[in-house]
Amino acid sequence: MRSLKVMMALSAALLAIPAVGTASTFSGVLYYTTFAGGENVWKIDYNYNDTTHVFSLTNNTGLAALGGADGIIFDSGGNLLVGGQGANGVYQGTGAGGPFSFATTGDGNSYHLALSPDGTKVYTSTFEGTLDVLGVGTTPGSLTNGTTHAISGGDTGVTQVAFAPNGNVYYVDGNPNGLGNLGLINLNTFTTNRLFTSVEPAHGLIYDSYSGLITMFGAGFTGTIDPNSNVLKTSSTQFACDFDQGATDGHGHALVAGCGGVTLIDYSGSGDITNPDFYSTISVNGAIDDVAPLVGLGSQNVPEPSSLLLLGCGMAGLLVGGYRRLQ
Numbered sequence: 001m002r003s004l005k006v007m008m009a010l011s012a013a014l015l016a017i018p019a020v021g022t023a024s025t026f027s028g029v030l031y032y033t034t035f036a037g038g039e040n041v042w043k044i045d046y047n048y049n050d051t052t053h054v055f056s057l058t059n060n061t062g063l064a065a066l067g068g069a070d071g072i073i074f075d076s077g078g079n080l081l082v083g084g085q086g087a088n089g090v091y092q093g094t095g096a097g098g099p100f101s102f103a104t105t106g107d108g109n110s111y112h113l114a115l116s117p118d119g120t121k122v123y124t125s126t127f128e129g130t131l132d133v134l135g136v137g138t139t140p141g142s143l144t145n146g147t148t149h150a151i152s153g154g155d156t157g158v159t160q161v162a163f164a165p166n167g168n169v170y171y172v173d174g175n176p177n178g179l180g181n182l183g184l185i186n187l188n189t190f191t192t193n194r195l196f197t198s199v200e201p202a203h204g205l206i207y208d209s210y211s212g213l214i215t216m217f218g219a220g221f222t223g224t225i226d227p228n229s230n231v232l233k234t235s236s237t238q239f240a241c242d243f244d245q246g247a248t249d250g251h252g253h254a255l256v257a258g259c260g261g262v263t264l265i266d267y268s269g270s271g272d273i274t275n276p277d278f279y280s281t282i283s284v285n286g287a288i289d290d291v292a293p294l295v296g297l298g299s300q301n302v303p304e305p306s307s308l309l310l311l312g313c314g315m316a317g318l319l320v321g322g323y324r325r326l327q
Contacts, residue, residue: 024051028294030247030255030262031095033069033082036287040069041082041097044284048253048264053278055264060284063097071112071160071245071290073298076119077138080292083110083124090124090134092143095300103143105132112160112204112245112290115298122146123187127175128157131190154194155181162205162214163297164227170214172202177244177258178219182232196232199223204245208273209296210252215273217246217256222265222273235274239263240281245290247299248273255294260286 027047034040039062048055064082071083075092082091084102090110093100110124110132122134124146132146151157155173159180162170169187173194174180180202183194196202203218207227216223216234220243223234239256240263246256252268261283267276293299 025049026249026251026253028249030057030294031063031072031074031080031292032257032262032284033072033289034285034287035070035085035289037065039063039065040287041066041072041080041093042285043095044262046255046262046264048266050253050266050268050278053266053280055280055282057262057282057284063095064093064100066091066100067102068109069289070110071124072292073113073115073122074292074300075115075122075136075138075142077142078300079138079140081113081115081122081136081143081298083113083290085109085111085289090122090143090146092136092140094140099140101141101143103134103145105134105146105148107132107148113298114161114163117163117297123161125158125160127159128155128173131158131161149190151185151190151192153185153192154183155192158185158192159203160205161185161187162207164207164214166227168227170205170225170227172199172205172216174198174202174218177203177242178221180218182216182225195225195230199232199234201234201243204243204256204290206246206248206293207296208248208254209250210248211267211271211273215246215248215254217243217254217258219243220258222246222254222256224272224274233272233274239265239279244288247291247294250295255291257288257291260284260288262288262291 041064068085068087070085089104134146135144172180201216201218201221201223213224220238243258254265266278
């Protein structure tokens with residue numbers, strides 16, 4: 001009888017743990033920028049039911065009017081970092097909207113941003129330009145002026161970089177908003193190794209923990225490259241008229257900025273963002289530019305699905321241990 005009770009408790013505990021990609025409703029706050037004047041840092045609530053495919057955006061709220069805005073991420077302390085398009089620097093403020101401090105890049109505009117795996121550096125560049133590296137801490141005002149690094153190798157400029165868990169660092173090199181070159185970059189020597197030329201979705205670049213792939217957004221298309229094999233895959237479908245940057249949630253969904261709206265891409269079933277189960281676009285702001293990550297580097301420390309899995313394993317271990325003591 002005791003063993004039956006323990007096994008029932010174990011089953012209940014495991015069922016209570018969210019399964020990766022199988023829960024029905026996903027909701028949260030998406031932070032985004034616009035390229036127009038006035039308020040250019042925003043947040044909006046999103047909600048998606050992957051059973052009914054009902055997608056909604058509510059409570060669109062302006063947070064700040066900066067001298068320029070493009071890329072948007074969070075530092076390790078949960079503060080916003082915004083690439084100051086046209087302002088020759090990067091802004092740092094709180095998720096509530098400020099106040100914002102400012103640090104210069106040294107060589108021109110700052111567009112897309114990427115946070116280093118240790119959380120101490122921010123990488124940014126002009127399109128197809130040199131790469132600036134700024135220091136950053138975990139408190140507002142901790143951002144320091146950037147150091148400019150010339151790029152050499154297969155490409156002599158970069159637009160964005162992204163970090164894979166195996167240590168590979170990928171880059172795209174191209175103008176808005178697609179047909180960029182794609183390859184690997186050594187951030188010690190700032191030397192590039194171009195792998196592919198004129199890849200249609202190669203503009204926005206992130207690592208997706210759900211698929212384990214480096215993922216691209218551009219020109220309304222999506223693409224992936226496997227960090228273990230460098231196999232490239234791009235979508236045959238144009239999901240919207242344009243894409244700039246996208247964010248994945250770790251459960252098989254992406255929210256992508258472009259065409260004046262946010263496109264929801266559900267690939268939780270297929271596991272392949274280039275061939276999703278469902279997609280839909282909602283108009284938000286005619287000047288929408290980039291969105292902040294939802295999980296992983298540059299996000300607000302949202303638990304990764306692997307963390308939930310480890311929690312489940314830990315609970316199971318505790319219950320099994322209790323079962324053994326009862327025997």
